[in-house]
Amino acid sequence: MTQALDSGRSLPTRRGFVAAASLGILGLYGVWAALGASGKSGKDVSEGHAGHGEEPEIASSSGGHGGHGASAGGPSTDDFRRLTEDFSKRWKQQDGSVRPGYVPEPVHSEPDPHAGHDMHAQPVQPEAGHAGHDPHAGHDMQAMQALAPNIHAGHEAAPVDTAGSGNEVYLMAYQWGFEPSWLKLEAGKTYRFRMMAVDASHGASIQIGSGSLITRLRQGVLTERDITFTAKGSHLLYCTVFCGAFHDRMTARIDVV
Amino acid sequence: MTPNTHSSLSDSLAALAPGDRRLIRSLFIAALAALALGLLLGLWVALARAGWARPDLPETGYRLLTLHGVAVFFDWLTLAQAGLLLVLAAQERKAPLSLAWMGWAGLVVMLVAFVLHLLGTVWGNPLLYDGSPELVAEASQGALLFYSGYGALALGLVLLALPGLATLVKARKAGSGSWSALGFGAFAWAGLLLVSAIALANTFLPAILWAAGWGGMPADHATLWHLLFHNMHYLPLLGTMLAWYLLLPELTGARSIFGSGFSKLVFCLYLVFVPPTSLYHMFLEPGLDPMVLVLGSLLSLFIGVPTIAAFLVVMTSLEAHGRARGARGGLGWLKALDWSQTATHSLAAAVINLALGGVLAFVLIQEKLAGLLSDTFFVPGYFHFMTLGVVTLSLLTVAERIAPALGGRGGSVAWARYLPWLITLGLFLFGVAGVVAGSQGMPRRVLDASYEGLAPTSWVLLSWIIGIGALLMALGLGLMVARIGAAYLGFGPKALAAEQPQAALEELALKQGAWGASLAVALLLTLITAATWGAFALMRSLPVIAIGGAGH
Ligand code: HEM
Ligand SMILES: [Cu+2]
Numbered sequence: 001m002t003q004a005l006d007s008g009r010s011l012p013t014r015r016g017f018v019a020a021a022s023l024g025i026l027g028l029y030g031v032w033a034a035l036g037a038s039g040k041s042g043k044d045v046s047e048g049h050a051g052h053g054e055e056p057e058i059a060s061s062s063g064g065h066g067g068h069g070a071s072a073g074g075p076s077t078d079d080f081r082r083l084t085e086d087f088s089k090r091w092k093q094q095d096g097s098v099r100p101g102y103v104p105e106p107v108h109s110e111p112d113p114h115a116g117h118d119m120h121a122q123p124v125q126p127e128a129g130h131a132g133h134d135p136h137a138g139h140d141m142q143a144m145q146a147l148a149p150n151i152h153a154g155h156e157a158a159p160v161d162t163a164g165s166g167n168e169v170y171l172m173a174y175q176w177g178f179e180p181s182w183l184k185l186e187a188g189k190t191y192r193f194r195m196m197a198v199d200a201s202h203g204a205s206i207q208i209g210s211g212s213l214i215t216r217l218r219q220g221v222l223t224e225r226d227i228t229f230t231a232k233g234s235h236l237l238y239c240t241v242f243c244g245a246f247h248d249r250m251t252a253r254i255d256v257v
Numbered sequence: 258m259t260p261n262t263h264s265s266l267s268d269s270l271a272a273l274a275p276g277d278r279r280l281i282r283s284l285f286i287a288a289l290a291a292l293a294l295g296l297l298l299g300l301w302v303a304l305a306r307a308g309w310a311r312p313d314l315p316e317t318g319y320r321l322l323t324l325h326g327v328a329v330f331f332d333w334l335t336l337a338q339a340g341l342l343l344v345l346a347a348q349e350r351k352a353p354l355s356l357a358w359m360g361w362a363g364l365v366v367m368l369v370a371f372v373l374h375l376l377g378t379v380w381g382n383p384l385l386y387d388g389s390p391e392l393v394a395e396a397s398q399g400a401l402l403f404y405s406g407y408g409a410l411a412l413g414l415v416l417l418a419l420p421g422l423a424t425l426v427k428a429r430k431a432g433s434g435s436w437s438a439l440g441f442g443a444f445a446w447a448g449l450l451l452v453s454a455i456a457l458a459n460t461f462l463p464a465i466l467w468a469a470g471w472g473g474m475p476a477d478h479a480t481l482w483h484l485l486f487h488n489m490h491y492l493p494l495l496g497t498m499l500a501w502y503l504l505l506p507e508l509t510g511a512r513s514i515f516g517s518g519f520s521k522l523v524f525c526l527y528l529v530f531v532p533p534t535s536l537y538h539m540f541l542e543p544g545l546d547p548m549v550l551v552l553g554s555l556l557s558l559f560i561g562v563p564t565i566a567a568f569l570v571v572m573t574s575l576e577a578h579g580r581a582r583g584a585r586g587g588l589g590w591l592k593a594l595d596w597s598q599t600a601t602h603s604l605a606a607a608v609i610n611l612a613l614g615g616v617l618a619f620v621l622i623q624e625k626l627a628g629l630l631s632d633t634f635f636v637p638g639y640f641h642f643m644t645l646g647v648v649t650l651s652l653l654t655v656a657e658r659i660a661p662a663l664g665g666r667g668g669s670v671a672w673a674r675y676l677p678w679l680i681t682l683g684l685f686l687f688g689v690a691g692v693v694a695g696s697q698g699m700p701r702r703v704l705d706a707s708y709e710g711l712a713p714t715s716w717v718l719l720s721w722i723i724g725i726g727a728l729l730m731a732l733g734l735g736l737m738v739a740r741i742g743a744a745y746l747g748f749g750p751k752a753l754a755a756e757q758p759q760a761a762l763e764e765l766a767l768k769q770g771a772w773g774a775s776l777a778v779a780l781l782l783t784l785i786t787a788a789t790w791g792a793f794a795l796m797r798s799l800p801v802i803a804i805g806g807a808g809h
Contacts, residue, residue, distance in 0.1 A: 009767045012775050013577055015519050018569045021775055024782060025561035025619075031786050032554070032623055035793045190802075200391035201479070203632060205698060207713065211799045212698020214628050218479070219391055231800035236711045240632040240700045242385050244392050245315045248703035251711060 074222035077198040080172060087170035088180045097255065098180035100191070101166020169227075171195040173202035173217050175244055178237060178252035187256050190228040196221065203240030206254060208233075214240055229256040265757045266348060266507050267662040274353040280360045281343050282663040282745060284417075285656045287364060288336035289742045291371070292649070293735070295328030300731040303687070305704050307724030308717070318704040319383035326386030327374045330489070330644065331410055336367060337652040338496050339417035342447055344659060345499060346424035349440035350431070355423035363416030370409035377403025385702065387482045390464055390474050401468035404461050411457035418450040438513065438520035442499050445524050449492050449531070456485040490640075491531045491560065493648040495524070498567045500651045501604065505571060507658065508600055510758035511578035514766050515570050523570065526563035530556070550624040557622035564615070565778055572608070572774035580769035581762060590773070595758065599673045603654040606677035610646025610684060612781055614639055617692060619785045620792050628803075629796050634699045634706075634723070638691020645730065646684045650677060653737060660744040661752035667741075668750030676737045683729025690722035696795060 011017055075083060091100045169191045172179040185191060195204050197217035205214045208229070217223055229235075239250035270278060298321045304310035305318050312318045343354060354360070378384075381399015384392050388407070393400040425444045429436055436444065460481040466472035475481075502520070506512050513520055579590025594601050617639035621630055630636070660667035699706050699716045706716045743749045 010577075010770050012573055012771050013514055013767050013769065015515055017775075018515065018519075018566055018573070021569060021778055022562045022566035024778070025565055026558055027782070028558055028561075028619060028785060028789070029555060031789055032625075035790060201389065203700075205632070205700070206801070207698045208799050208801050210697055211629055211795050212633065213799070213801055213803055214630075214632055214698065216632065226802075226804040228802040229800060230802065233800070236708055238700065238708060238712075242319075242389075242392075242702040244382065245319065247319075248315070248700075248705050248708070251708050253711070 075196075077196065077220050080170075080196040080222065081198055083194075084170040084172040084179050087168075091166070093184065097182040097184045099184035100169055101186070101189075102184070167191055169193045171204055173197040173204055173239065173250070175199050176239075176246040176250045178204070178239075178250065181252040183237075183252070183254045185229060185254060185256055187229050187232050190226055193225045193227050195223045195225070197241075200243050201241050202243050202250070203238070205238055205240040207236040207238065216241055229254075232256050266344070266503065266659065269348045269351050270344070270659060270662040272351045272353075273347050274357070277343070277347070277354045277357050278663045280354075280357055280364070281340050281347075281659070282665065283364060284336050284340040284343070284360070285660075285663075286742070286745050287367065288333050288340060288652075289656070289738050289745065291328045291332035291336060293738050293742070295325055295333055296731050296734050296738070298322075298325035298328065300727050302704075303724050303727030306706060307720045308705070308707070309724060311704060315704060316383050319385065320378050322702065323378045323383050323385050324375070327378070327406070328371075329649075330386065331407075332367065332371055332374075334489070334493055334644075334648070334652075335410065335414055335417070336364075337656065338450065338493060339363065339414075339421075341496055341500060341652060341655055342418065342421035342443060342450070343424075344655065345439060345443035345503065346421045346428070348503065349437060349443065350424050350428035352427075352431070354420050355427050356420040359416045360420045363413045366409050366413035366416060370406045370413055372406075373402050373409055374406035377401070377406055387486070388461070388464065388478075389482075390467060390478050393468065397468045397470075401465065404464040404468055407457055407461035408465050411454045411461070414450060414454035414457065418447050418454070422447045422451075438517035438524070439499065439502050441517075441521045442495070442502065442524040445528050446492070446495050446499060449488070449495065449528065453485070453488045453492055456481075456488050460485045488531065490643075491527070493652075494564065494643070495527045495531075497607075497648050497651045498524075498527075498564075498571075500655050501567075501571050504600060504604065504654060504658065505575065506760070507757060508598060508604070509575060509578065509594060510760040511575050511766075512760065513570050514574045514577055514763060520567075520570060523563050523566045526566070527560075530559045530563065554622055554624045558619075561615070561619065564611075568608075568611070569774050569778065572777070573771045574766070576771035576773045577766040577769040578760065580771060581765035587773070590771075596674075597669070599669060599677075600654045600658055602674045603650050603657075603677040606681045607647050607650045607654075610642045610650070610681060612777070613685070613688065614642030614647060616781060616784045616788055617642070617688070620788045623789060623792070626789075626792050626796065629698075629792065630695055632700060633695035634691045634701045635695025637701050638688045638695055638723075641691075641730075642684055642688050645734070646681060649734070650680065653741060657741050657744070660741065663745070664747075665745045666747060666749040667744035667752045669752075670740070670750065673737070673740055676733045676740075679733030680730055680737070683726045683731075683733060685726070687723050687726030687730060690719045690726065694719035694723070696792065 074080075087100070088098050091098045091102065093099050093102070093104070167190070169183065169185070170180075171183075171193055173195065174197070193204075195215065195217055197219050199219065201219050202217050203215060204217055205212050206227075209231075213227070215223065215225060233256050235254045235256065237252040237254050239247055243250065270281075273281075301310060301312075302318065302322050302325055305312060305321070312321070339360070343360065346354060377399050379399075381396040381403055382392055382394060384400065384403060388400070388403055390400070422444065425436070425440055425447065428440060460478065463472060463475035464478060467474050502513070575594075576590045579593050582593065584590040584593040596602070617635075620626060621635065621639060657667060694706075694716055695701075697713060697715060697719075699712070699719065706712055706720055740749065
């Protein structure tokens, strides 16, 4: 029988050789590690940013938010709809765009109803629907620390409203569109995107330069990403999860100024 | 085992009952019909995306895409794999099939499934082939039909797998109580087919009940679908490996020089690795634990192990035999193959497509890259290399080889040799343009990716290239299906009795320095590394920093 011994066989016709060569594919894990992709992903990335925030990169994992699994903490779709409407109204500019954290002096001169609010949290929602946010406090702090150098970067450029941090972006995906449909954001400033698909699952992907930042949104699930645009430009926001007949009309615009 | 004791494939098919041969023939005819329909629909979608043939209503476009997915991915693959399973069982048993009546019942149920899918797609909202309940809205009657189509498919799959399983079990008893490597692989594969049937039922029964008004909306449909899809995606890959094992001696006289125990081990590895690797489809799902991501990527690497092993076994055996018969030089053994056979061309093209698709697949499974590439055209750009370029070409080769033994025609015609290469050229345009567009973010599953001029202009250009690629794919595949289909229906030139080439002496083969396949694998690993590095470089160059993606 041919199975006897491998001796007398040429090397490539030995079983051990074939086995070893097939296992070679596992070496790709080493390549990933070398490229900085292995290990406790999210944390690495946020720490990396604290050190050298100027190096642009995307981390698409949910690593930094790993502890958030439970669905108890997020707002309902109705709550989210309201939050988004408030957000859009709050930061609506004269040209129709929504620009969080930016209040042109002459327009918003009337007394602000939110003036009494805390400076750095819970920007726009008077409802108590957000009590569930507490469990994430630990994480939020970590993220904020990691990103601290960036947080106030944009503030010198424009007058900042005292109520609402202007660091959060609410983005609602629905059949078929996004609200707000035109965002103006500042380069170099880190925004916490709080996103939800309210009627069916959608995507909220941003075309930037020679690639895209793809995000899947499951219906009724609050998804958060801290996003910093490091260069100015106008970007297409589009849906990447099939959501019905007008899926490909689902677009919005993000201008980084 | 001495080379000339095994009977050729046509002898095994001749040992079947006439009704068995009619069953296999009918299965392939139905399969080819599904493929013919599906490829036209796929072509139409590609032309719509290129802007050359966009249907008036967007619903129409998405209905075409829904039916493309159903007809090729579910109907064609299921029917053709059922045919292959029976052929493998016949090869092992060399006597009539057991439970053949079930095969006929399975075929009928598959036809019913198709009609249900068709009606459901036309009447309901277009759901695409994953059939998300979220998109059903008021059109729940159409959805009920559509989901029932999958219910019937699950039943059909069971009915089609059982005769093969039963025949293989009998063959084992009749033989010395053990299987050949091929018989063993076929048995494992048929078992996985049953698992897929269960996954199908598991995914769509809740949806059927809900659409009928008897249950709540299935909340975890997306997850269940991922599990199902993953199984359905890898099963044909194992089937393809079996098809290669089956055809290799037929075409070249060469058999595995690594022994049947080693092949059995390789087939087993598939069983072990396919189920857990399904994680990577979920990398973009909100709220995944980071350890799951790391684990998912790592596990996905493992599926490469049996694939590469099978590749090495087949190709090294081939080369060693070629050299033992006197082939010289680096590529002499390739030149010495019988290139007058269409099948040689088809399988050679399939090997090349496996390499191309494999390189891209290993880029996609890196979890960090999921946020760049998932849900983009990268995905169909890469998987058509696999589903069309590897699996479909290999299954078609089996169908073509056995047509005469089933009572069909199937004489060779010279032009048929160019078709696999035409398909591969089309795939190359489709795939490369698709992968480039995908890495720039061009989404899959949209009919118009220009976004009224807001998208990068390159997306429009790349969609044209994809359209041209699709035209070539459809032309090559269409002619191939037409030729093989004609042979099954009794048209075309008569086949000459196939002569099986003589095998070389195994002792001689084992002494050959058959390095070709190993070098190819080394080259592939290098390419995978380069492609992964390139994708990371691209990702890092984007002017954006993003952290998180967690759901609450
Ligand atoms: C001439 C041959 C073919 C052409 C021109 C073609 C073309 C296409 C196109 C344009 C898409 C749509 C991509 C998108 O917009 O997302 C697509 C999707 C797909 N194709 Fe094909 N295809 C062909 C053959 C096949 C074969 C043989 C298979 C499987 C055996 C297959 C499986 C699929 C699947 C599973 C999808 C995904 C459907 C979805 O996302 O809903 N295709 N094909
Ligand atoms: Cu959408």
